[in-house]
Amino acid sequence: xxxxxxxxxxxxxxxxxxxxxxxxxxxxxxxxxxxxxxxxxxxxxxxxxxxxxxxxxxxxxxxxxxxxxxxxxxxxxxxxxxxxxxxxxxxxxxxxxxxxxxxxxxxxxxxxxxxxxxxxxxxxxxxxxxxxxxxxxxxxxxxxxx
Amino acid sequence: xxxxxxxxxxxxxxxxxxxxxxxxxxxxxxxxxxxxxxxxxxxxxxxxxxxxxxxxxxxxxxxxxxxxxxxxxxxxxxxxxxxxxxxxxxxxxxxxxxxxxxxxxxxxxxxxxxxxxxxxxxxxxxxxxxxxxxxxxxxxxxxxxxxxxxxxxxxxxxxxxxxxxxxxxxxxxxxxxxxxxxxxxxxxxxxxxxxxxxxxxxxxxxxxxxxxxxxxxxxxxxxxxxxxxxxxxxxxxxxxxxxxxxxxxxxxxxxxxxxxxxxxxxxxxxxxxxxxxxxxxxxxxxxxxxxxxxxxxxxxxxxxxxxxxxxxxxxxxxxxxxxxxxxxxxxxxxxxxxxxxxxxxxxxxxxxxxxxxxxxxxxxxxxxxxxxxxxxxxxxxxxxxxxxxxxxxxxxxxxxxxxxxxxxxxxxxxxxxxxxxxxxxxxxxxxxxxxxxxxxxxxxxxxxxxxxxxxxxxxxxxxxxxxxxxxxxxxxxxxxxxxxxxxxxxxxxxxxxxxxxxxxxxxxxxxxxxxxxxxxxxxxxxxxxxxxxxxx
Numbered sequence: 001x002x003x004x005x006x007x008x009x010x011x012x013x014x015x016x017x018x019x020x021x022x023x024x025x026x027x028x029x030x031x032x033x034x035x036x037x038x039x040x041x042x043x044x045x046x047x048x049x050x051x052x053x054x055x056x057x058x059x060x061x062x063x064x065x066x067x068x069x070x071x072x073x074x075x076x077x078x079x080x081x082x083x084x085x086x087x088x089x090x091x092x093x094x095x096x097x098x099x100x101x102x103x104x105x106x107x108x109x110x111x112x113x114x115x116x117x118x119x120x121x122x123x124x125x126x127x128x129x130x131x132x133x134x135x136x137x138x139x140x141x142x143x144x145x146x
Numbered sequence: 147x148x149x150x151x152x153x154x155x156x157x158x159x160x161x162x163x164x165x166x167x168x169x170x171x172x173x174x175x176x177x178x179x180x181x182x183x184x185x186x187x188x189x190x191x192x193x194x195x196x197x198x199x200x201x202x203x204x205x206x207x208x209x210x211x212x213x214x215x216x217x218x219x220x221x222x223x224x225x226x227x228x229x230x231x232x233x234x235x236x237x238x239x240x241x242x243x244x245x246x247x248x249x250x251x252x253x254x255x256x257x258x259x260x261x262x263x264x265x266x267x268x269x270x271x272x273x274x275x276x277x278x279x280x281x282x283x284x285x286x287x288x289x290x291x292x293x294x295x296x297x298x299x300x301x302x303x304x305x306x307x308x309x310x311x312x313x314x315x316x317x318x319x320x321x322x323x324x325x326x327x328x329x330x331x332x333x334x335x336x337x338x339x340x341x342x343x344x345x346x347x348x349x350x351x352x353x354x355x356x357x358x359x360x361x362x363x364x365x366x367x368x369x370x371x372x373x374x375x376x377x378x379x380x381x382x383x384x385x386x387x388x389x390x391x392x393x394x395x396x397x398x399x400x401x402x403x404x405x406x407x408x409x410x411x412x413x414x415x416x417x418x419x420x421x422x423x424x425x426x427x428x429x430x431x432x433x434x435x436x437x438x439x440x441x442x443x444x445x446x447x448x449x450x451x452x453x454x455x456x457x458x459x460x461x462x463x464x465x466x467x468x469x470x471x472x473x474x475x476x477x478x479x480x481x482x483x484x485x486x487x488x489x490x491x492x493x494x495x496x497x498x499x500x501x502x503x504x505x506x507x508x509x510x511x512x513x514x515x516x517x518x519x520x521x522x523x524x525x526x527x528x529x530x531x532x533x534x535x536x537x538x539x540x541x542x543x544x545x546x547x548x549x550x551x552x553x554x555x556x557x558x559x560x561x562x563x564x565x566x567x568x569x570x571x572x573x574x575x576x577x578x579x580x581x582x583x584x585x586x587x588x589x590x591x592x593x594x595x596x597x598x599x600x601x602x603x604x605x606x607x608x609x610x611x612x613x614x615x616x617x618x619x620x621x622x623x624x625x626x627x628x629x630x631x632x633x634x635x636x637x638x639x640x641x642x643x644x645x646x647x648x649x650x651x652x653x654x655x656x657x658x659x660x661x662x663x664x665x666x667x668x669x670x671x672x673x674x675x676x677x678x679x680x681x682x
Contacts, residue, residue, distance in 0.1 A: 048584075049584045052363060075343050075349065077340065077343075078343035079343045084362035085347075085354070086347050097238070101238060102237060103240075
């Protein structure tokens with residue numbers, strides 16, 4: 001916010017996107033920059049708090065669904081919810097707080113109902129199936145530190 | 147830590163007897179209780195209060211000598227977060243209630259998580275307890291110091307204090323955005339809360355505490371960074387705020403020892419603490435804002451011991467000059483006789499948040515409810531915590547003088563001297579404890595539970611009723627609800643209402659006395675909401 005204000009003070013052009021939010025900060029998904037992206041990539045998912053995996057499939061994470069600079073600018077210059085294992089709750093969406101429970105992902109046959117912004121379900125299911133099959137052991141056994 | 151000696155009762159007549167440092171009041175003038183002053187030539191005044199968190203009005207009735215005969219604390223806005231919770235899943239409280247406040251957000255999370263711990267009958271691992279404690283205490287310290295140097299002390303830079311011998315020093319230190327101490331406080335506290343971000347993702351509004359522990363698993367590197375930040379903060383606190391090492395300050399247990407400490411070294415005299423004591427003496431803050439002298443604290447945090455047990459840093463209890471009683475949560479209730487709510491049972495398990503804005507009842511004047519313990523008002527905050535711990539400096543003061551603006555702010559200034567060593571221990575404990583930070587919780591479908599914890603401004607409670615796996619009732623009682631409560635059905639004023647009554651206003655158009663008294667409770671009303679009508 002303060003960066004955007006100082007940009008305005010400098011007469012810089014401030015591009016606005018959806019919901020009139022500044023594109024510089026709200027033009028990225030919350031997921032972008034999350035240190036757990038490698039888990040997401042290979043569909044190594046957390047089912048229980050503290051397991052250290054991706055939070056998207058079971059824990060209700062909205063990181064790939066909503067835009068926000070949480071993992072770009074970082075909170076308090078240090079971290080973000082998703083980096084420490086708290087799912088993103090999508091607080092930048094107009095429907096926050098959602099009318100279904102937090103901390104769980106609504107799904108069909110194990111695949112989230114809401115898919116990452118702009119992705120087709122058929123392609124996504126094929127990609128995630130292959131990604132899970134390709135997951136390296138070091139991730140599955142949580143030998144990779146996050 | 148719990149005291150074992152009995153307290154001598156004090157009568158009101160002895161409370162204004164000066165002791166030790168305070169002999170020469172100048173700005174504050176108090177005429178005793180409102181009952182002794184004639185209500186002749188009444189006039190009324192409404193003070194919108196700034197430099198508090200949130201929106202607050204104080205309605206005063208003054209007599210012809212500008213003595214406050216009646217003070218009414220008016221919470222001008224409605225807080226309906228409780229109603230937002232009904233029908234939702236129990237874990238949703240971890241996401242929604244921390245957003246009640248952007249300052250005490252970790253405290254709300256902790257209270258919500260504690261209520262769920264109780265509902266699900268789950269023990270939390272020592273590592274998780276350490277982590278929760280560190281976050282909670284860090285939040286308390288940032289609040290205490292921001293309140294002091296950004297909200298409270300700037301009053302001494304205002305025109306009514308222009309003749310005060312410390313005026314120039316106060317301006318140099320506390321002027322908004324420019325004062326040396328103000329700038330340092332912003333920098334030091336901003337860095338301090340990075341600890342909460344490292345352990346919990348972000349500050350404010352994270353949800354890293356869950357029933358059974360915490361979701362995060364800090365690495366040894368994370369913990370080392372926290373310890374580094376804390377060490378830096380401690381150096382600043384000792385140099386700038388105390389003017390001496392914490393260990394030296396801990397030796398001060400009597401008012402004679404405080405006098406000695408003050409003259410012992412220029413660093414003591416010129417530190418924030420030293421300056422505050424001298425400034426408070428010149429301003430007469432020691433007999434300003436006397437209230438009911440009934441204190442309540444949720445105590446804590448519970449520090450894990452090596453034998454697997456837990457020990458509270460501050461005991462939970464109720465303190466009056468007559469003695470200490472352990473806290474009995476069953477005795478907590480809310481009265482709505484003077485609040486814009488419909489009558490309902492008093493205990494938070496049974497009470498509801500049913501607004502009554504159009505009531506014909508002339509007694510009603512506030513959107514805040516009136517929390518009561520055993521049907522009586524009680525004051526909460528850092529002073530209450532130090533009294534529960536039996537801190538001799540504070541206990542002896544309350545026994546002889548009663549709680550005042552001075553002693554409330556002094557408690558806020560030195561609480562960090564007790565918290566810092568505890569945080570250091572907890573971080574060390576976290577580094578040593580096993581990697582386990584979470585226990586699986588069995589999600590029960592029906593439960594009644596509560597979480598009572600110490601937020602920066604005092605006791606915070608969340609009460610939770612779960613039916614059919616959903617929240618059937620949620621009630622929150624914040625510290626400011628205690629301190630800024632309106633009158634109850636017996637007509638008994640809330641703590642800061644009582645503290646204002648009897649104060650003489652030098653200039654009714656600039657009632658700085660009232661503002662300082664209210665600020666000494668560190669009011670926070672941001673948990674109220676602005677409402678808007680759509681489509682009109």
